Amino acid sequence: MAKITILGAGAMGSGICTPLINAGWEVRLWGTWLDDHLLDACEAGKPHPRTNVPLAKGVKLYRSADLNKALDGSDVVVMSVASGGVPKVTEMALEGISKAKALWLTSKGFCPDENGKIQLLPEAIRTIAKQKGVTIPPIVAIAGPVKANECAEGKPTATIFGCKDLDVSRKYAREARTEVYCIEATDDETGVEICAPMKNVYAIALGIADGLEEGTGFPHHNLKAATFNQAVKEMSLLGQALGAKPETAYGLAGVGDLEVTGLSGRNKVYGVRIGRGETAKDALAEMERLEQTVEGVPAAGLATTFVEQSAPQIKDQLPLLRAVHEILAGSSLSVVKILSEAVLPKMP
């Protein structure tokens, strides 16, 4: 039985245990120093506090001090911590990662290095390994429309594994597959990695369009659909500028993940608040008071800088990214006007 160690016992780390156990893996779940209360709940047989679903039976739990034990002899390591924690956990787990046959990655985001250069997470991990002189196995970027709680519950779920070596993504897409957790394989790591944090930014825009009904008394379905369309286009364009395949954004990683992220979740809820008339600042303060982290907010800033650094030639082709950035910065223009200018077709 192949052994897999998941680093990070949050929503996605714990959620992915269900298909892995059902697919016959020996699953070890390691909690960071921030995850003790999550493991406490799981050990007490209670639902996981982040998914509200009990952890799959048979998962072995490891506390933060037991990282080496958790990694010992594992065939696959899965990085599932919040994006900000990826560099630190990568360093801590580097030896175990180097001995594994693959490093899977469900963490998503932009990762600034000490010089302010923003990297996608696989590149950041490779850079750290290189600096330490350690060789790491192929990285499999995991994305697609996966709400962790539904994954944990065994609800039907489609996901995508992206590895530069297609044989590797195919192998694991077969080996982690269950009847309800079904995996597409691609060699487009970059395409998959670009879509994941960008969709959090664009989900804010979708939420704004949703909120306009409450704010103005009228639904703005046409504007929401045009916003969705523009978001997909921008994910595809940005991916292509970085060497990704255009179609990745048109599939599960882009269209699919944007659809699910726009249905619920904190980015969308934050957007709804703005759409109904709260200022971006007040809405964020309220989300923070409720202890609801809005990933799309820092992602919007990081994405903007990332584009300036890595794809400046297409900066003007991403008006929706700019629009979200402007709205979050507290623009005095109406959000309808800002969104409309960003997403409605230009004069042909």
Place this chain on the structure above:
Amino acid sequence: MAKITILGAGAMGSGICTPLINAGWEVRLWGTWLDDHLLDACEAGKPHPRTNVPLAKGVKLYRSADLNKALDGSDVVVMSVASGGVPKVTEMALEGISKAKALWLTSKGFCPDENGKIQLLPEAIRTIAKQKGVTIPPIVAIAGPVKANECAEGKPTATIFGCKDLDVSRKYAREARTEVYCIEATDDETGVEICAPMKNVYAIALGIADGLEEGTGFPHHNLKAATFNQAVKEMSLLGQALGAKPETAYGLAGVGDLEVTGLSGRNKVYGVRIGRGETAKDALAEMERLEQTVEGVPAAGLATTFVEQSAPQIKDQLPLLRAVHEILAGSSLSVVKILSEAVLPKMP
């Protein structure tokens, strides 16, 4: 001032009057023999019964008997009747159409000829004209995420004009554009025409996924997103099989229109009923009792036949179309199972 005559005074025919008036056209709206009550309401200054929005000021109304007067000297004719009425109205208006510089088409659907051969509407119109020995001007297929009521209200709206002659679609995309009604131009008439009726079929599937929350007590967001993804893929594949560009389905005509159709509307509502546990038959009877025509139901049957006739080589690549067809035919399998098998990735 250019003259435009809209044939059909329903939701879309009346809705599109707003941008056309605002763009400076002389607009004539002709009602069919079924539209008298709609024109009555407009003439009385009441909201249009289908959009709940008053007709744009300055539109000239014509009753069904005054077709020739309505068409006299018009630069553009717009076909906006229900798809079943397109052949008859085409024949009636053929002389006026032949004298115009373009025929725009907001009607959408599959059109069976007397031998049961199913055509897309532009082809059906061209066939009728040819049979009558009449030359007609270029056809401009109009689609995209446009709720007619929002268009009528002047809410921000993105749409797409598709004409085989790109100069023609560009010309009208510029001339009908307003600040809030913005038009993309393409030469992919087929791509635009395929997406429009197919999205009604797929919107039923999205509704089913939505209804599962009520039916099973659990949201099925992951399944809904995978369904959305598969629907877009199938629209693109079917379009390509018929000579369309793959990207048309990934833009306003496909992704955009599916998004807006999945947000509300009768196809979605019908799907929700099935998702929450009604049989397809009972749900349809209830919709009929409420006088809510569900366009996606006949479209699912016509689309299936259309594929068999015109693109049999990709029949097996459209599992979601087949799934909707099976569900509507009253399959005894659970809808979750049928949808899952259709939309989750196959073993790679």
